[in-house]
Amino acid sequence: MSAAYTDIHCHIVPGIDDGASDLEESLAMAAAASLDGATTVIATPHQLGGNAHVTASAIRAGVASLNGAIAAAGIELEVLPGADVRIEPELPKLLRRGEVLTLADRGKHVLLELPHEVYFPLETLLAALSKQGLTGILSHPERNRGMQARPETVAEVVRAGGLIQITAGSLTGGFGGSARKMAEWCVRKRLVHFVASDAHDTSRRPFGLSAARDAVAVLADAELADLVVCENPAKVAEGVEVVAAGRSGRPGSGRGWFARLTG
Numbered sequence: 001m002s003a004a005y006t007d008i009h010c011h012i013v014p015g016i017d018d019g020a021s022d023l024e025e026s027l028a029m030a031a032a033a034s035l036d037g038a039t040t041v042i043a044t045p046h047q048l049g050g051n052a053h054v055t056a057s058a059i060r061a062g063v064a065s066l067n068g069a070i071a072a073a074g075i076e077l078e079v080l081p082g083a084d085v086r087i088e089p090e091l092p093k094l095l096r097r098g099e100v101l102t103l104a105d106r107g108k109h110v111l112l113e114l115p116h117e118v119y120f121p122l123e124t125l126l127a128a129l130s131k132q133g134l135t136g137i138l139s140h141p142e143r144n145r146g147m148q149a150r151p152e153t154v155a156e157v158v159r160a161g162g163l164i165q166i167t168a169g170s171l172t173g174g175f176g177g178s179a180r181k182m183a184e185w186c187v188r189k190r191l192v193h194f195v196a197s198d199a200h201d202t203s204r205r206p207f208g209l210s211a212a213r214d215a216v217a218v219l220a221d222a223e224l225a226d227l228v229v230c231e232n233p234a235k236v237a238e239g240v241e242v243v244a245a246g247r248s249g250r251p252g253s254g255r256g257w258f259a260r261l262t263g
């Protein structure tokens, strides 16, 4: 029996990005998520980068109509609006203008996506977001080539005030050995705050969060597994700020625990 959880990263809105291609696929994804234990999912269509045409209003409208279809189909799942945002220099301004969505549309957490091939320092961006009352959550660093080459960059992001989201499939081998190795390293180092599905469909990129939760429990412990799959994601959905373990507040205050963690 899997525990109820919230998924903060999935591409379930039909026909808006490279996720669900139509309503039928969205409903299949919703049914799969519910069966796996999800009660809430935050829909995160890509915004910016190659998806500059995806607007906040289109995401909100797509989520509203999807929720209607999910209810009509008798599936017990709530979908909330959000976005998987490609990092661009204009991002803080676009967030301020409301053109880019925060997770659950709560104005607290922003899901950040780096280009897959490179890592660049996020300190300036995270500080700018923090000034706007926002916390950046970096999605799947374990799949980024630049970060795979320098795993300590994950700790740099956390030290700068960012939170880390590992993708479920990385922990279960769906993205190959390098991603799995780094995902496991992050979990063992407790440099992870969320595990999310990043589901795009029900076959190639499925949910699998209950299996990932089991993997975290084996690699670390059940407490961390519950924290990253259940407790922290639920806070994001409710608009409650998630603070990294040992950090008392916003960026810059975490050096003590960081030194202990990596020393």
Ligand SMILES: [Fe+2]
Residues within 6 Å of the ligand: 009, 011, 044, 084, 198
């Ligand atoms: Fe994504």
